[in-house]
Amino acid sequence: MADLTLSRSQLLLLAGTANRPLAEEMASDLGQPLCALTIRRFADGEIFIKIDENVRGRDVFIIQPTNPPAENLFELLLLIDAARRASAARITAVLPYFGYARQDRKDQPRVAISAKLIANLITQAGADRVLGLDFHSHQLQGFFDIPVDHLYAAPVFVAHFRQKQLYDPVVVAPDVGSAKMARGFAKRLNASLAIIDKRRPTANIAEVVNVVGEVANKDCLIPDDMIDTGGTVAEAAAALSGLGARRIFVFASHALLSGSAVERLQNSPIDEVAVTNTIRIPDERRFPKLTVLSIAGLIAKAIGYEHANKSVSSLFD
Numbered sequence: 017m018a019d020l021t022l023s024r025s026q027l028l029l030l031a032g033t034a035n036r037p038l039a040e041e042m043a044s045d046l047g048q049p050l051c052a053l054t055i056r057r058f059a060d061g062e063i064f065i066k067i068d069e070n071v072r073g074r075d076v077f078i079i080q081p082t083n084p085p086a087e088n089l090f091e092l093l094l095l096i097d098a099a100r101r102a103s104a105a106r107i108t109a110v111l112p113y114f115g116y117a118r119q120d121r122k123d124q125p126r127v128a129i130s131a132k133l134i135a136n137l138i139t140q141a142g143a144d145r146v147l148g149l150d151f152h153s154h155q156l157q158g159f160f161d162i163p164v165d166h167l168y169a170a171p172v173f174v175a176h177f178r179q180k181q182l183y184d185p186v187v188v189a190p191d192v193g194s195a196k197m198a199r200g201f202a203k204r205l206n207a208s209l210a211i212i213d214k215r216r217p218t219a220n221i222a223e224v225v226n227v228v229g230e231v232a233n234k235d236c237l238i239p240d241d242m243i244d245t246g247g248t249v250a251e252a253a254a255a256l257s258g259l260g261a262r263r264i265f266v267f268a269s270h271a272l273l274s275g276s277a278v279e280r281l282q283n284s285p286i287d288e289v290a291v292t293n294t295i296r297i298p299d300e301r302r303f304p305k306l307t308v309l310s311i312a313g314l315i316a317k318a319i320g321y322e323h324a325n326k327s328v329s330s331l332f333d
Contacts, residue, residue, distance in 0.1 A: 027323050028071060030099065032080035032091040035296040038112060038312055039079040045316035055091065063087065065094045071102035077147070077319050078107065082115035082134065083272065083295050089115065089134065093141045100142030108322065109143040112294035112315060113270045117152035120159075135159040147318060147328075149294060149311065150241050150269040165328045167318055169269040169292050172309050174204045176267075176290055177237065183262055184234045186210050188227070190252045194240065201239050210236075212252050225255040232260035242270035243291065246277035250284040257285035270294050271308075273301045281305060 030051045031039030043050045052068035076099045080092040092109060099107050116130040131152075138146065139162050146160055149167040157164040177185075185207035189198035195211050202209045210229025236256050238249055249266045256264055264286050271291035281289050282303045291297075292311040302308075314331070321328050 026073070026075050026105070027319075028069070028074040028076045028104075029319075030067065030076060030078045030095055032078070032088065032095060034081050034083065034088040034091065035079075035112065035294070037296060038293050038310075041310060041312035042079065042316040042319070045313050046320060053095075063091060063094060065091070065098055067095075067098050067102055071099055071104045073103065073105045075323055076104040076107045077110050077323075078143075079110040079112070081111060081113035081295055083113050083270075084115065089137075093137060096138065096141040096143050106144045107142055108145040108147055108319075109138050110315065110319065111146060111148040112311065114148050114151055114156065117156055120153055120156060131156055132159045135161075145322070147315070147322065149315065152241055165318065165322060167314060167328070168332060169294075169311055169314070170200065170204070171332070172292060172311055172314060173239070173267050173290065174201070176307075176309055177205055177265070182207075182235045182237075184208075185237060186229065186231055186234045187237045187239065188212060188229070188231065188252065188256060190238055190240055190248050197241075198239055201237065205237070207237065208234075212255060214251075225251065227255060227259055231256050233262050235263045236261045236265070238264065238266045240266070240268040242272055243268045243277065243281075243289070244272045245275045246273070246280045246284075249286070249289075250280050253284050253286045261285075263287045265290065267291065269311075271297055271301075271306075273297065278303050 027048055028051050029043050029048055054066040054068055056064050078095045082089040096107055116134045119130040145162055146164045150169050157166055185205055187198045187202040187207045187209055189195045189211045199209055210227055210231055213226040238252050253264045265288045266286050267290040269292050278301055282305055288307055289305050290307045292309050294311055318328050
């Protein structure tokens with residue numbers, strides 16, 4: 017019992033302001049309070065951060081998604097720096113959502129590769145490890161020069177849809193690049209697989225959408241890693257509805273819901289949009305078709321495993 021108490025005392029949870037409710041839920045699951053912090057801004061908006069508890073020799077986990085605004089990312093970097101300068105034994109950056117990940121290659125002249133830059137900043141700030149969930153592309157793990165534990169929201173979504181009475185379900189990949197992810201969900205849900213093939217014949221001509229697979233009179237599930245403006249999934253849902261889909265469910269790990277996404281999704285033929293709480297969704301961005309599933313238990317369990325030096329991958333066996 018003494019060893020367990022010592023182990024728990026060495027664990028320290030810090031959280032920025034980007035998604036405080038998620039951090040509090042994770043802390044509750046771990047039976048560990050969040051560390052006291054002072055986070056305030058000077059008159060010009062500059063961020064001031066102070067850790068109000070002893071950090072020396074502690075195993076520190078800093079919970080902060082890096083979705084816009086950029087202050088969320090800068091808060092994370094300042095928290096890492098403060099923990100490092102306070103002599104933390106180990107610092108893990110817990111990123112429920114890794115922002116700036118879409119710019120992961122130089123696909124046109126004179127563009128920044130922001131995903132690599134952010135990985136460098138987190139490493140140089142002093143993080144020893146990264147714990148992330150559903151990166152935009154799996155190869156982003158290689159952008160970090162420190163160990164990365166990559167989690168998947170799949171168990172949460174699979175459990176959610178297994179509770180529904182799905183009729184002849186089919187998982188529909190919204191594009192060819194999502195086929196592998198869709199195939200994994202189809203296997204877990206005993207569903208068939210379909211793929212949407214989108215092509216634009218010439219500039220300024222509307223896209224021609226072809227669906228490879230049977231969707232008529234079936235419950236269709238469209239997976240994605242994130243929903244930003246909602247255009248991709250709304251377009252896919254319209255195509256499936258036109259082909260006689262019975263019900264249409266969309267699910268994605270990260271709900272950015274930018275621009276007119278809420279209106280677009282609410283007015284689409286989608287029956288439900290299921291997302292996780294990796295990003296804090298304000299009340300004004302919530303709508304009747306939206307279902308928010310908690311990812312806190314999964315990430316909290318991964319933190320516990322990592323703190324105890326157990327295999328995180330065993331969570332997904």
